[in-house]
Amino acid sequence: MPKPTDPNLDTLIPLFRSIGLSQSKATEAAKSSKSAATLKSLIEKYRLAERDHDGGLQEKQAGLVAAFAVQIAKSGGLGDGEETYVLDKILEGGLKSVDQVTGTSSLVHCVKLLKGFLEAATKYAECHSVPIDQKDFDEHCGIGTRCCLIFWCYFEQVFQD
Numbered sequence: 001m002p003k004p005t006d007p008n009l010d011t012l013i014p015l016f017r018s019i020g021l022s023q024s025k026a027t028e029a030a031k032s033s034k035s036a037a038t039l040k041s042l043i044e045k046y047r048l049a050e051r052d053h054d055g056g057l058q059e060k061q062a063g064l065v066a067a068f069a070v071q072i073a074k075s076g077g078l079g080d081g082e083e084t085y086v087l088d089k090i091l092e093g094g095l096k097s098v099d100q101v102t103g104t105s106s107l108v109h110c111v112k113l114l115k116g117f118l119e120a121a122t123k124y125a126e127c128h129s130v131p132i133d134q135k136d137f138d139e140h141c142g143i144g145t146r147c148c149l150i151f152w153c154y155f156e157q158v159f160q161d
Helices: 008-016 025-030 035-044 048-054 059-075 080-092 098-102 106-115 121-127 134-141 149-160
Strands: none
Touching: 008 035, 008 098, 025 035, 035 048, 035 059, 035 134, 059 080, 059 098, 059 121, 080 121, 080 134, 098 121, 121 134
């Protein structure tokens, strides 16, 4: 027997697909009411569906926006300026991975160990008000950072021990 359809899913899934999310990712994003409400707000507030029609949003960027919405929902929210700043970094292509957006990458953790204060985009924006220092933000989020294989393997070994 089929499960009854949640009426919110019927409106949220097409909205989430309108920014470039696949059917499965849109469905997944719509299942959590708190992060779905945040994603819906981001789409409407920043007119993200319209950007997609202008060729502005790619599927990868849409996925990053959805990940950002989850982080905002988990953190209890960001100020408008901080939210706009991180979103712009996603749309400009400066933030390229979910790890950069959410602050969970091994590379970010390595840098945290070395410098003791680095955080990724959402966590950074929680603690910093606009105007945001571009260079500082980039350093904290790993924008432009490359990790050589030897360095990576060394830290992977340290983490396992």
